[in-house]
Amino acid sequence: MKTIQILLITLCLHIGLQKAYTQNFELDTRKSELFWTGKAAFSSYSLKGTIAPKKGIISISNTTIMALNIVIDMKSLDHENNDLKNHLKNEDFFEVKTFPKATFLINNVIEISNKKAILLGALTIKGKTNTENITVRIEQAESGITLKFNHTIDRTKYGVNHNSPSIFKRMKENAIADEFTLEGTLIFVK
Template sequence: MKTIHLYAILLLLCFSTQIFSQTKSISLDNSDLKWTGKAAFSTYALTGNLAFKHGEVTIKNDSIIDLVISVDMTSLEHENKTLKSHLRSEDFFEVKTYRTATFKLSQSSKIGNGPFEVVGYLTIKDITKLKKFSVALNNDYSILSFNIGIDRTEYVVTFNSPSFYEKLKEDAIADIFNLAGSIEFH
């Protein structure tokens, strides 16, 4: 009799964990990712697009307990074909070699009313750094939005960086680039 009760309790625990935990996949068609790069010493800025490749979020008890997002670096776009080609080259993101960039949550994050922080590993060009980003989720946890800055030099993207080439003037490119977007999960 005790064995039956123990199995019933274990089954109930397994079932309740599944009820309060939900995993959602990214909707590639309804998600948006824009990059912005700026000049280091002027207000000149350029913006283009990237596409998500894959993504999943697991939410349990009002916390994100798992988040994995992959970006297809071969999707890097800009209306200027020369710039697009240059950004895809060895001077910048080497997309023929490094086709994917990823973010993987390293610790659970309590979902707040408004922006909250996620901490995880960002990998660009096979270089992984622990990062903290501010994000927001809508009320039904279906859309994650963000506007974050990333220091490209941490990922050995140093072309025309004022941190590496001190004598640059108007050709200097700011070390920080921005990624902004929204990820819809279903």
Template sequence: MKTYISILFLSISTLLFSQETYTITDNSSTLTWGGKAAVGGYAPEGTLQIQKAIITCESNTITALEIIVDMTSLYQENKQLSGHLRDKDFFHVKKYKIAKFTLSEPAAISSGTCILNGYMTIKDTQNKEQVKATVTIREGMISIAFNHKMDRTTYGVNYNSPSIFKSLKENVIADDFTLKGSLTFIKK
């Protein structure tokens, strides 16, 4: 019995200490967004800043991931568009200051890629998202890159949506937008 308990304790200790946690500590990570007109070629892009991000890995599996985005950092070079995206018509950043992605299940890394199943929260609305990511693991560092398409209307961002306002003829904005990231996490 003592041998069994010793083996169990050793196994649990090994499991606990083999997990490694990494965090974003500098500005080497980028997060960009892209929208587009439903008709025509207008496709504005801009940036967002990460407020906090932490990832935990064990072997070739991401066991935990949380990314908190500072929505007040939402930027587009056209100041008028930038202001409009920040107001109530779109992301209402005065009220909803952060957006968040939280991994909901472990993600196995295979051939440098994985599927991040988790919950995205925008404007206090939470939806399940499945994000395909490229993962690079080096000594003391993990990099994740993704280019993910999302439906803004599932988060209550309905302004000039063709699926919400069916009779709208002008200034129609596509429901899909992209969130592109290149994140570098450093070992804690």
């Protein structure tokens, strides 16, 4: 009986110490950057623009990411061509009036190894949620955490089907690749 009590006390102390060493950092939206790249399906033509993170939090304990939640402001979707920007925001693409935010939330704790981690999480765009595995490079400092990534997303998994060659099989000339790239530097501070 005494052995069980000692084990329980040790376990409680371990859990308590783990929680005590967990640090929370908030996303610095002014310093963080997100860039998107979309391409034509059957040519080398591509377009690039920006989108802004709205808020986020990361919790880290030693070399483990305990929690991560990021909100992206879909209304901030931007491109130098106003017609294209407005088209991306309408019903053909991201419907930002109806779906003003996208979110990414990790599903479990994630180990950091050699300044890298694979974030297994739920990405929600246009109200549709899918699992994404995003490889990130991590820079840790006393003042904060920086995550850098370059990830490819299949837009059709999120109901963004406009001019998709996999949905509209006969489309060639105006076909837009199903995948787009999201590249970012997310800076979290205490």
